[in-house]
Every structure is written in C-alpha cells, then in structure tokens.
Amino acid sequence: MRWSWNRKIRAVGTSLALAGLVVASLATGTGAANADDSSPQDQSYVHANVGSVTRGSDGRLSIHFSLSASGIRTSPSSPCHYSSYCIGSIDVHGASGSYTSLSLPNYYGGVNSISGSFTSPSFNMNDLASININFIGDHGAPLATPDIPLSEDVAFGHDLDAAARLATANLANSADPCVEAFPVGTHQQGSSLNDQQIECEEARQQGTSLQTFFETFLKTASAAQIAALLANTGTTASSYSAANGGTSSSDPVPSGCSAVLGGTLCPSVTGSQTFVPYTDAPPAQDPLWNYNQQEPQPQPSSPAGDGDDSPSEPYPTPAPITVAPTAPQSPLELIKRQCVADAVQASIDPSKCETESIFATGQYRGAPSEATQHDADAIAANPNFFELTYETSAEKDTETDRTWIDPFKAQNCQGGTGTQCDEFPYYSSEQGAQVFTAPDGSPATDVSLRSISASHNASQGGYYTAFGRQCSLPAQPKGDPKRNFLVVPMNMLPTTWICSDGENQ
Amino acid sequence: MDLFRRGEPMTLRDLPEIYLDNGIPAVRDWTPGLLAGLLKTYEREVSSRGFSPREYLKPGLSEDAVRFQLKRIDMEPPSELITWFGWANGSSVHFPGIWPAALDQAVDRYIQVDLETYDDPEPGLEEFDWGAGRGWLRLALDNYTKAIDCRPGHTEPVEIHQTDPSFGFDNEVYGRCRSLSTLVTWWIEGLRAGAHEWSASARAWVTADFSAIPVLQKESGLA
Numbered sequence: 168m169r170w171s172w173n174r175k176i177r178a179v180g181t182s183l184a185l186a187g188l189v190v191a192s193l194a195t196g197t198g199a200a201n202a203d204d205s206s207p208q209d210q211s212y213v214h215a216n217v218g219s220v221t222r223g224s225d226g227r228l229s230i231h232f233s234l235s236a237s238g239i240r241t242s243p244s245s246p247c248h249y250s251s252y253c254i255g256s257i258d259v260h261g262a263s264g265s266y267t268s269l270s271l272p273n274y275y276g277g278v279n280s281i282s283g284s285f286t287s288p289s290f291n292m293n294d295l296a297s298i299n300i301n302f303i304g305d306h307g308a309p310l311a312t313p314d315i316p317l318s319e320d321v322a323f324g325h326d327l328d329a330a331a332r333l334a335t336a337n338l339a340n341s342a343d344p345c346v347e348a349f350p351v352g353t354h355q356q357g358s359s360l361n362d363q364q365i366e367c368e369e370a371r372q373q374g375t376s377l378q379t380f381f382e383t384f385l386k387t388a389s390a391a392q393i394a395a396l397l398a399n400t401g402t403t404a405s406s407y408s409a410a411n412g413g414t415s416s417s418d419p420v421p422s423g424c425s426a427v428l429g430g431t432l433c434p435s436v437t438g439s440q441t442f443v444p445y446t447d448a449p450p451a452q453d454p455l456w457n458y459n460q461q462e463p464q465p466q467p468s469s470p471a472g473d474g475d476d477s478p479s480e481p482y483p484t485p486a487p488i489t490v491a492p493t494a495p496q497s498p499l500e501l502i503k504r505q506c507v508a509d510a511v512q513a514s515i516d517p518s519k520c521e522t523e524s525i526f527a528t529g530q531y532r533g534a535p536s537e538a539t540q541h542d543a544d545a546i547a548a549n550p551n552f553f554e555l556t557y558e559t560s561a562e563k564d565t566e567t568d569r570t571w572i573d574p575f576k577a578q579n580c581q582g583g584t585g586t587q588c589d590e591f592p593y594y595s596s597e598q599g600a601q602v603f604t605a606p607d608g609s610p611a612t613d614v615s616l617r618s619i620s621a622s623h624n625a626s627q628g629g630y631y632t633a634f635g636r637q638c639s640l641p642a643q644p645k646g647d648p649k650r651n652f653l654v655v656p657m658n659m660l661p662t663t664w665i666c667s668d669g670e671n672q
Numbered sequence: 673m674d675l676f677r678r679g680e681p682m683t684l685r686d687l688p689e690i691y692l693d694n695g696i697p698a699v700r701d702w703t704p705g706l707l708a709g710l711l712k713t714y715e716r717e718v719s720s721r722g723f724s725p726r727e728y729l730k731p732g733l734s735e736d737a738v739r740f741q742l743k744r745i746d747m748e749p750p751s752e753l754i755t756w757f758g759w760a761n762g763s764s765v766h767f768p769g770i771w772p773a774a775l776d777q778a779v780d781r782y783i784q785v786d787l788e789t790y791d792d793p794e795p796g797l798e799e800f801d802w803g804a805g806r807g808w809l810r811l812a813l814d815n816y817t818k819a820i821d822c823r824p825g826h827t828e829p830v831e832i833h834q835t836d837p838s839f840g841f842d843n844e845v846y847g848r849c850r851s852l853s854t855l856v857t858w859w860i861e862g863l864r865a866g867a868h869e870w871s872a873s874a875r876a877w878v879t880a881d882f883s884a885i886p887v888l889q890k891e892s893g894l895a
Contacts, residue, residue, distance in 0.1 A: 531794075560836050561846060561893055564890055564893045565890060568885060569895065570766060573766035574766070574874055574877065574878055584777070585785075588814070595838075609871060609873055610876070610878045621785045621813070622784070622785050622788065626794055626797065629800040629837045631837070633837075636838075
C-alpha cells in the first residue's frame with residue numbers, strides 16, 4: 168500500500184468582520200490519495216471549507232467548517248456511513264505546537280461519500296495558524312486535508328480599535344503620519360504621494376482624526392494590509408501589550424495561580440479556580456506578528472522603459488504564512504493538551520489534568536475503537552462524564568445487579584451479531600449503572616448505551632481495569648477524591664493512561 | 673441427562689441449601705438432575721408474575737445438538753449445560769438474573785471475540801481472561817455475565833464464574849460458585865422475595881428491590 172498526497176490548496180481568501188473578538192475567515196483545503204497501486208484512479212478525497220473562527224468571551228476558539236469526502240472505507244467494499252465507524256479528527260496547528268481534537272460529531276452520508284457541517288469543540292490557542300481535518304477508516308491509511316492556512320490570526324482576540332489607537336499614539340510625534348503609515352501604495356492619481364497617503368491626508372483635512380481613519384481602514388483591510396500598517400506604525404507585540412494591559416503569556420504567573428494552556432488558573436473567592444485566558448497580543452513567535460516588525464519592503468518597480476513606475480500591488484504583501492514544522496509531541500503531551508481542552512469544554516478545573524489520573528482510552532488493535540468513539544460522543548453530550556470516580560466491581564455489586572442494562576437494550580442496543588451493549592460511564596465507576604424510575608414507572612437511565620463491537624468493548628474493559636490497578640484507584644478509601652479520574656478519548660493513539668503520581672503505562 | 677426430553681421434571685417446593693465449600697457457594701446434596709427441577713420451578717415463579725416465559729424462550733436442544741456444537745470449539749459440555757440448553761436455547765428477552773444466549777450465538781462469540789484474545793492478546797492484556805479463559809463458555813452475550821467450565825476433564829458440580837476483567841486479581845473465591853443449580857436457586861429466592869418485577873409497559877424485568885437479592889449471591893459477586 169503506497170499513499171501519495173496530492174496537496175491542493177484551492178483558495179485562501181479573507182473576509183474580516185471584526186468586532187473586537189471575532190474574526191471570520193474562509194479557507195479551503197483538499198486532500199486526495201490513491202488507494203493503492205492496484206487502483207490508481209481511486210477517488211478518495213476529503214475536502215474542507217473553514218467557514219469562520221470565533222473567539223468567545225472565555226478566550227476559547229470555535230472553528231466552524233464543512234467537509235465532504237469520498238472513498239473512505241471501513242473495508243475494501245464498505246464506505247463510511249453513519250453506522251460505520253470512520254473516525255474524524257481536527258488538527259489545529261499553531262506556532263507553539265499542535266492540538267488534536269477527536270470529538271467530531273457523527274456524520275452522515277450516502278453510498279460513496281460523506282458530508283456534513285460541524286462545530287468543533289472550543290479550545291485554547293492564541294497562536295492559531297492552520298487546520299487540517301483527517302479521516303480514518305478501518306481500512307487503509309488515513310486521509311487528510313493538507314494544512315489549511317488561517318492567515319487572519321493577527322486579529323484573533325485582539326481589538327483592532329485598540330491597535331488603531333496604538334498606531335496613532337506611535338505616530339504622535341510624526342510630522343507626516345500619513346506618509347509614515349503608508350510608505351508603499353498605489354499611484355493612480357499622478358501624485359508623488361501614493362493613493363493611500365492621499366486618502367489619509369484628505370480624511371484628516373476633512374476633520375477625521377488619524378485614529379478614526381485607522382479604525383475605518385483596519386475594518387476593511389485584508390490581513391496583509393493590517394499587517395503592513397501595524398508594521399509601518401511600529402505597533403509591536405510588546406507595545407500592544409503595554410498599551411492594552413491584560414494578562415500575557417510572557418507575564419509571570421501571579422502568586423497562587425498556575426499556568427495552563429491558553430491562560431492561567433487562579434483561586435476565586437468561592438475557593439474554586441477560575442480560568443483567566445491570555446488577552447495579550449499574539450506571542451512573539453506568531454509568524455504574522457513577526458512580519459509586522461520587519462522593515463517595509465521596497466516598492467516593486469515596473470520593467471524598465473515602460474515609463475510606469477507604479478507598483479503592481481497596492482501593498483507589499485507578506486509572504487504566505489507557512490506552518491513551521493512543530494516538534495513532534497509525545498502521546499502524553501497530546502493527552503495532556505486534549506485533557507485541558509476537554510476540561511474547559513466541560514467547565515471542569517483544567518488543573519485537574521495535572522492532579523488527577525487520566526484514562527486515555529484509544530485504539531483497538533491499531534484502528535479506531537468503537538468504544539472510544541462512544542465515550543467521546545457520550546462526553547460531548549454530557550460533559551459531566553468527563554470526570555468519573557472509580558468504583559470496583561465488588562463495590563458496585565453491592566449497589567446493583569449485573570443485569571441492570573438488560574431492560575434498556577431493546578431501545579438502545581440492537582446491533583446484532585458480534586456486538587455488545589457498551590455503557591458509558593463505565594460500570595466500575597460511581598457514575599455507571601445508575602437507574603431511576605421514569606414518571607410512567609418504567610426504568611430509565613442517563614447512562615449512554617450503544618451497540619459496538621464486542622471485541623472493542625472487551626478490550627476497553629480490560630484496559631480500564633488495568634488503568635485502575637496501576638493507578639491504585641481501588642486502593643484509595645471510598646469517597647477519597649484520589650479515586651476521581653478524567654476520561655480523554657484519543658482514537659489516534661493506543662490506549663494509555665497517566666496516573667496522578669505521574670506514572671503511566 | 674436430557675431431562676426435558678424424557679418427561680416433565682417436578683417443581684421444587686423447598687429449595688436446596690447453599691453453603692460455602694472452601695469459600696465458594698454451592699448447593700448442598702447436588703445431583704445431576706437437580707437443575708431440571710429448579711428450572712421448572714424458576715419458570716413457574718416468573719409465570720406467576722404476569723410473564724409468559726414460553727413466548728420468549730426458544731425451544732430447547734437435544735444433547736447431541738449441544739455436544740455437536742461445542743465439539744467445534746473443543747469444549748465438553750457439563751451435564752448441567754446439556755440440561756440448560758435442553759430447557760431453552762436462548763431467549764428473546766432477559767430473565768431475572770440472566771439473558772440466556774442461544775448456543776450458536778454463544779459459540780460464535782467465543783470464536784469471534786474470545787479466541788482472538790487467547791491467541792493474540794493485546795499488549796498489556798495478557799493476564800486478563802475475565803475469568804473465562806480457553807474452554808469457558810459464556811451463557812449470555814455480555815462481557816459481564818456467567819461463564820461455565822467446559823474444558824475437557826472439568827469436575828462436577830461444574831464451576832461457574834462471573835466474568836469480569838478483574839476476576840481473580842484480588843480474591844480467589846470472589847465471583848465463583850459451583851453448579852448452575854446454585855445460580856437458579858438464588859434467582860428463585862430473589863423472585864420470591866420481590867427482587868424482580870415484570871414491567872408489562874417496558875416489556876422488561878426490572879430490579880424492584882435490590883435488597884431482596886440473596887445476600888450471599890451479592891457478597892459473592894454473582895448478582
């Protein structure tokens with residue numbers, strides 16, 4: 168089996184609709200692959216459109232995208248569809264590393280393709296640079312889009328009005344701020360000044376302040392134009408932070424707080440911990456911000472002899488953002504990152520990712536596990552299930568009988584031969600096997616039930632028990648918080664775990 | 673041994689005593705024919721609660737049919753297993769204490785799931801046989817269920833295990849009993865004490881009173 172990736176970035180467009188903390192973007196990527204040498208014209212591909220990226224008031228990003236794909240198969244003859252278990256994931260790349268989310272919702276499709284629109288889980292990154300979307304079937308190699316650049320990250324979380332104020336302040340002592348702000352521009356008016364300098368000067372002569380002009384300009388400019396203006400006005404990352412305050416990833420962690428991905432955790436008056444996202448400018452390693460601090464490039468000139476020295480482009484455009492190869496992350500690092508993201512999503516103190524054991528349920532024999540996917544979906548539907556409390560089978564046996572699940576199978580589990588009724592939270596947890604009586608007198612449960620492969624189910628049950636034993640969870644007295652643990656479904660990795668004492672599988 | 677083919681077994685008014693044999697629950701004065709009477713009694717108990725068991729139980733199998741199917745997987749059926757599948761070859765709904773699997777389904781599960789784990793265990797799971805290693809047949813299709821010793825040369829009364837990934841790690845007797853008669857006796861005791869009720873609306877047996885399940889059954893991890 169030999170796979171070759173056909174990298175085709177169809178388009179990278181930009182549409183900024185800035186309102187302080189929100190940026191919209193449009194970017195597209197397509198990944199294609201030949202299935203194998205025996206079928207060179209295989210139509211396998213996955214195509215994604217990134218519709219928008221938003222940052223919420225809590226500092227987290229949400230990525231909205233749609234995708235279509237074809238030729239992704241669970242077996243040589245069976246394409247993905249709703250009831251098959253092709254696994255999708257999103258890899259988000261930033262200058263400081265990568266983030267993997269495995270929580271794509273179920274998707275649906277026809278005989279030979281799948282399609283859908285999803286909203287990804289939110290996560291913390293203040294240096295987002297690109298995204299790619301992957302699919303893995305049970306058969307064949309994964310299929311992925313190439314990296315889809317998200318070149319608008321100069322605006323992620325940064326108030327462009329504040330940037331305009333800073334640019335204005337930086338030019339306060341300038342004799343001719345419009346000339347300084349736009350050293351390079353188009354020449355359509357036959358003046359020694361370029362068109363942008365003229366537009367700026369005319370606005371000022373009509374009573375528009377420089378700051379207002381910059382604000383208007385920034386709200387209609389492309390990312391490249393924004394970058395150019397900020398660079399020309401000396402608006403650097405450090406000056407931005409100094410002018411706008413807030414917490415910075417480069418600031419010392421306040422006393423009593425701890426640093427986590429994307430912010431800090433600080434005690435609140437109620438005793439719980441509050442996540443404080445960084446509000447600073449893009450970090451120094453942000454490639455676009457770095458462009459801002461470069462010297463303006465010389466204005467391109469026309470070929471000699473044509474008498475026209477106008478530039479071919481309105482502004483020197485920074486080179487396209489290239490995603491620098493990031494250092495490979497260890498599985499444990501990936502798990503920790505996913506754990507923090509899941510914790511924020513679940514409104515659970517992310518510092519628990521450092522203090523509690525983590526069961527990172529993963530693949531079955533090198534392929535995505537149906538049990539892991541069930542866990543991921545169950546946690547997405549009920550984030551409270553992210554944190555569970557270990558309970559031994561023997562302890563559980565004093566509370567319920569093993570056949571508790573049977574009354575619910577008819578409605579929830581009719582998967583047929585080779586399947587079992589998988590339950591999440593796990594039976595051997597305090598949250599598992601909880602049955603109550605519905606108003607009509609029938610039995611009811613909040614436990615998520617799904618027919619999955621019996622082999623996948625048995626495998627996870629074994630690993631879960633091994634996790635509990637290695638992390639000494641049953642050895643803790645019942646009621647001890649050390650029995651609490653976090654469930655991080657990671658279908659990209661083999662099942663592993665991290666014990667609260669740092670030991671891992 | 674094919675008791676359900678030879679004639680109607682008697683129902684039992686007095687249930688056998690269950691005692692601890694070196695810490696493992698077992699019925700006292702076990703005989704190979706005890707199970708047939710207990711199953712008849714069990715069926716009567718569920719019938720008295722508005723449930724029609726024969727609507728859901730599949731017709732039983734002959735001894736030859738049981739032996740033939742188990743021979744495919746190198747198993748030797750204990751006498752009680754022949755009685756069990758002679759009573760019914762699985763059910764379309766669960767019963768108090770168990771959802772009986774048809775023999776062909778139980779064999780298929782053994783082949784598809786269990787044999788692979790014996791022959792090629794996943795890394796780190798080499799020691800996890802769930803109390804149902806090679807030669808043990810699950811009586812229901814769940815991971816957590818009862819398995820019976822079908823290894824050639826097994827002893828009688830046969831040993832039963834509650835399948836669980838932690839089986840045998842911390843306690844040598846937990847999750848074990850001897851004889852299917854022990855289990856069926858407990859199920860009958862639970863029914864008589866009000867542990868289980870048939871919900872006609874849900875078309876399911878529900879555990880109405882967990883405290884009514886026999887204490888020894890729960891303490892042994894076999895509820």
